[in-house]
Structures are given as C-alpha cells and as structure tokens.
Amino acid sequence: MTELSRRGFLGGLLAGGGALVLAACGGGARGAQTLRIQHADQTGELVANLYISVLPTGRVALVVNKAEIGQGVTTGYATMVADEIGVPLDHVDVLFAGANAALRTSANMQITGGSTSTMEAFVPLRQAAASAREMLIAAAAEQWRVPVTLCRAVDGHVEHLADKLSFGELTKHAARMPVPASPRLKTAKEFTLIGKVDRRIDARAKVDGTAQFGIDVSVPNMVNAFAIHGPVYGAKPLTVTADAAKARPGVLAVIAMPWGVAIVADKFWQARAAAADVRITWDKGLVAGLDTTKMRDALRAHDGTGEGQVSKHDGNAADALADADVTIGGVYEAPYLAHATLEPQNATVAVSGGRAEVWAPTQSPTLVQAFVANALGIDMEHVTVHVTLCGGGFGRRAIADVCAQAAMIAAHVKRPVKLTWTRESDMTQAWYRPIYSVKVEGALRGGKVTGARIHAVSQSIALSGKTLFGAALSKLPGPVVDMVTNAALALFSTSSFGDIFATEGIANSPYQLGNFELSSEPVQTKLPVAFWRSVGNSVTGFVMEGFIDELAVAAKQDPFALRRQLLPPNSKQTRVLDALAKLSGWATPPGTGIGRGMARHFAFETECAQVVELSVVRDRIRVHRVYCVVDCGLAINPDIVKAQMEGAIIFGLSAALDQEITLVNGVVQQRNYDTFPLLRMHECPEIIVEILPSDAPPSGVGEPGLPPIAPAVANALFALTNVRLRRLPLHRAWAERGAA
C-alpha cells in the first residue's frame, strides 16, 4: 500500500470542504469538472472525488484517511466501496491519505480513534462510491442510448441486457458526466460484500515480510538516530560526554536536545552501539519525586467530602444511603498503563527550506503536522505527512512526540533522519492511561437497590490534555493548540458529562439505580496521560460492573437477574445480556473449582457483555474461557469484529491481571516486556464470540470489547473465593488482599 501523492493537485480543487459528505458528493464546481475531464483524457482515470478513482485497468483506487492499526479499517473501507461501486473486493487498492485539510473528517481532525472510523464513513464513503458508480453507468447509458435505470453495475462492468462495458473502458467518458447530487445507496438486501466478506485484504503482506511499517521506511540520503531519554520524564541533559562515541565509525553527530540525547549515524546499529560510549548528566526532570504508592494514598484521601464536581444528580443519594437497611461500597483503583505497541515509536523526517516531510506510523496526520510544525517553528501547512502501516496503535500513535524529536534531529544534521525509539524509551515516555481511584457507595432497602453515590478521582485527561498539549506544542499559536486539543478530546470521549474521561461509562450508564449522585475530582501531575484503548471506559467498566456485582450479592440476587432488573426493559442491553446468558449456559452451574462472573458495558455506541470462567492455581488466576456477545450494529466484516473482540479481551486481560506502570522517585519502574508483561499463548483463554444480528448502522468495534473483561474476571474470582478485589492489576491485589 502506498500513498497517492499525485492526487494532491486534484485534492484541493475537488474538495467540497472539511466534511467527508461534501468531499464525497461535491466537486460540482465547473473548474473541477474541467480538471476531471483533462485528467481522464491524459491518464484514463476517473477521479470521481477525493476518495475514489477508477483506473483504466478497471481497478479502484481508494484513499483511506484513517490509520490501519490492526483494526481492519482498510478491509472495512474497501468492502464498503467495492460493494457499493460494484467490483470484487480484490479490485480495490488502498492508498493512505497524507495530511490534507479536506480530509479532516473527525472533529476537524484527521485522526483514528474513539472507534469511530466505520461509524463515520458508513454513509459518506458509500455515497462517494455510489457517485462514481452512477457516473460510470451514466457514461454507458449514453453510449448505448438507453435510460440509466435499465443499466446496472456488476463485477466491474456496466450491463444492459447483453451489452457489457468494463469500468476501465468507461472512465474517460464517465469523467464528463455530472457528479450526482444525491447518489442512490444500495439497500441492505442488495449488499453482496458488506456483512459477508470473511477475509482481510492486508493479510498476505503481513505474512510474507513485505508489509511496510514506519520502522521499515527508507528514503534517499537517510541517516539513523538512536535516542537516549533521561531517567525521569522530561529530564534535560546537563552535560554530554561523547568524544569516544563520535569517533566510532559511521557516527555523524551526538546532539543534546531538550528532551534527551540523539546519536546520529549512517546505520541504526552504529548509533545504537555508540550509545555505550556516551556519558550524560541530567536535570531533575518534570516529575521528580513522583511516587505512585504515595499517589495512591493521596487519591484515596479525596473521598468526595471535599471539592468534587457533581456531574449527575438524580433524586437524593445521601438520603437513600441514610435510609438504607444495607449499604455497601469501597474504593476501586486502577494504575497508569502503557500502550506497549509491538512496533516501538518511530518516525522519519526530512527538513529543508521551512518545510518538513514526515513518514510515520501515526493515528493522526493532523497532530503530526502540529507537533512537527511546533518543533521546527514552521507552519502546519508546510508539513507533509506520509502515513505508513502501524504496528499497533491503541491511542499511543495519536501523539506525535517522536515525530517532533525526529524533526529536530533532521533540522540539526540537515539530512533525512529515521528515529527509532528503544522499547525502554517507548515504555518510559508513553502518554499513559491515567491512574484512578473511584469511591462507590450503594444503598439497599428491603432487598431492593435504592441509590448509589460515586466519586471518581483521577489524573484528568481532559484537564491535563490542555496543559500537556500546550507544553508539547508551546510554539504553536494558542488557537491552533486549542483546536487540536479540543478536537482530540472530543473525538476520544463518548460522554459529555463533567470531567468526561473520569466519568464516561458511569455518567451514561444505562442502569436505573434510583437516587444517584456522580462527582469527579482531578489530580494533576506532569506525567503525560492520554488515550489508551477505550480510554475512561477501561476503568469505569471495572468500577460499575464490580459495583453491580456487589449490589447483587447484597440483594442476594443472581448477578444476571439483578442486571436485567436494573437495565431498561427491551433494550439493546437486555438483548445482549439474554444472548450471553444463553451462550454461556448461565442457568447451569459451573464445574467444581470454576468461578464464573459476568460483566457488560456500553461504549462507542456498542453494547458488549462477557462471562468469564476461571480457576486459581497457586495464587495465579487462570482464565479458561470467555464468552462474549456484542451488538455493534451492522457488522461490515464479521470475522474482523470477532478478531477485535478477541484482541480487546486479551489486551484487557493483560491489563486486568498483571500490568501497571509505577513510579518510584519520578522513575518509571517498567522498561520492557519482562516487567510490563503481555498475556502469552499458554495463558490465553478460549474465546467464544457471538455478534448479534442488527440492521442498525455500524457502531464502534475496536474498543468496546475491552471494558467488560476486567470486571468479569474480578466477579468470577469473587464467585469462586468470596474475595472482592477492587484494585487493578488483580494479581497484585490478590497478593496484597487483606493488607489495605
């Protein structure tokens, strides 16, 4: 997959504005049509709109303005386009869009996040394809002198009775046809690929070694950089002794930067080897003294009796608690987490004459522009971005700090530079999932739930966002910083209540708990926090579902039965839950020695519920099986939906059981996969996924599978052992149970 740079000159002219809808349907201006015809006459290509071109070979070039981070967006988009335009899936070639203001389709950003890609494109991208199809049909109909209504597009051809013309034969003529104002979209009954395709278009390149990730980029005259970051986040080098390193073969420069030391050499292996010969003293950094053990105590001390911002108030929770005959509660806690994408952060940047060109595995070309423009003191519009495949994303690649660092090195050595971080830098310089401490209290009277009060304390992404982005983008004009910050925050949030990320997933919880009060309170540090797969939901799912399980115990009710009572009747939630009970055989008791627990969560417009079966062997939690039911609207590619559920469950299970980022005296203690473990093959449960059939438009898929897994495990553990763990990761909480 390569990028279609020659589209650049057409891009600006054919764009109808910022919105995908306009770009897809627009291009009606006279100038654009003239240009389209000229282009078709010269090249044989029909450039139908910003997204879709039909080539004289009959192949369809599709510009994707999203990052392929493994979630299958390229296959999904290609499927929608192939189906709508009428070609087999393997006739579509995907090209990643560079940074282009006309392609800022998400909150005025080009960004992949919030599980929005399919939701966002489902209608407009098919409109773009339908528009091209109608132009091709119009061209054929004109040649045959028959009404367009009698022609149809099938398998890369337009047909009328026995007449047949291939798309490739029609492109020049089609370019002369008017751009349809409102092209007709296929109905669900007419779909031939959507909901049916069962393969990925990127699989072959990802098994034969040809897939090009950011780390594989090579450009003419390129040199390589190795970065040494300080022991404490944000530390600046005070002194750098590098004479021996500079004398090594291939080494071109050793540069003290505000964020660390860069060693530049012809080859990365040379720069890497030279690092052993560099001596550095550091200043104390931005988070000197930060200690997560102390922080945990400090967070717990904010118990809701102090400041707090009330974000939801139904009835009177305080009265309900006072009048209760049973109250329950506790503090749910979650640590900082790193993304640990298997491909470490990297970027290749060339700088010259006030312009920069960037090749990067990024979730946001717009943020790459912002970070690089800021680092170099140039205009965002002067930063060209080429997007590569990403070896995982999970939110980390929305932040373009590595691109800024590569740009600064490139400006210094005046050659294109590829900067590849070590795993240790990747782990200690992440923009972490924030730390949380959430106090819950529940009231019951006569066995019925009568109210709840929840107070969420966390390092706030929303509030840190502006400060941290502001610090990271100190040279950009204020309005630009506001633009990128607000847009990124808006995109990743699924809720607009109070401190959005602290309470999303609680504030919009579908449970009807009677009297309810929700408040939140931010605790700020200079350790950067940002978006981690499912963002706030990664914690609030754990909180809400553990809490509901505790209510069920207190009410002496089956956890499934209580959930069903508290959820709106005949809802998406109850449909998913009923299907899960059936799939998991909830009515039949689990085997001896097996604990079974349930959890559900609604996020990114998708409902997902899971049942876990586990046992405990020598203090290790062994998850044997996970049943998962999901309602994500129409599943474009059901096997990819299934893969995302599997992936999110495993990603979430790694975090639930073992992962945490801790700091001692400002130093992140986890540096590689030995201390920040990922689940391994032999620890991986059997996962059974059921996708509920739906006619609703597609909703989120990449993230919603994650929030239910941690609480389902904690609830299963309680069912087995009577020990309620309210703290992640669970193995640590298990080892320290009774201690706090």
Added chain:
Amino acid sequence: MKLVVNGNSYEVPCPADTPLLWALREEVGLTGTKFGCGKALCGACTVHVDGEPKRSCVTPCGDVVDKAIITIEGLVRDSVLHPVQQAWVEENVPQCGYCQAGQIMTAVVLLRAKPQPTDAEIDDAMSANLCRCGTYPRIRKTVHRAAELLAAAPPAVTK
C-alpha cells in the same frame, strides 16, 4: 563478515558483536524481521539459524557466519507462500501484523519437529512470542490448519 541469508551470500560491514537483527534489516535489506524489544523478550525478531529459531536481536553476527539463516522472506518460493503463511492468510491471523513474522518462523520450526502438534505443544512452542493485538486464539487454531496443509504438500527446503 559473510552472512548466508535465504540461500544468498552477503558481505556485511558490521563488527562481530552487532546483533543479527540489524545486519539483516540494514545491511542485507530484509525488513520483514522486526524489532520489538531488543532483549529476547518478544520474539518479533525470530529467524532460523541452521533450522533452529533464534532471537536475532541478541544473536551476534559473529556467531552465525556461514550458517544458514532463513528469514520470513525466505519462506516464500517464486511468489508462492509457505503452507504456514498460507494458513495464516486463510484464517485471518494478522491484526497489525507486526509480530507475525516471528510467530510464523516459530511455528514453522514447531511443525517440522511435531507435524501434528497438540494444543499443549503449540502453547509450549509459541508462548515466548508476544502479540500485543491478541491474535493467540487464531494462531493456535491456524497451526493445526498449517499442519494439514503441510501434510498435503510439504515445501521444498531452503539451504
């Protein structure tokens, strides 16, 4: 120093202690072998050395001179995928794809030693290869599928 990779000889200018990973990626020009951790913790860099799976990030070039090194690119013959790669495609194993070269290289060696592995044998052989995207359930299933394909049509051996 001379490296024999996928049946071809390359003269590489690296000192003997340079990790094979970087010689392959930067000097031989084969980037299918990936850098994940640099400490033999993830398996992304797995290649075959004389038929054995090796973590190329911690294997000094000097140790593998004149040995038969096979990378992910070397499994493909005349554009035809190795049966293990073919099984990977059929079962839609890759998500981001970054770990998959290492996974496949490990699976190929497993299937040579155990043409019909049990789940436990698969877990044993594959558990040191990390996947951040969580493709393990599919890998487990696909190794069985690959065993079937291999039994039907064993590939030629690259020396």
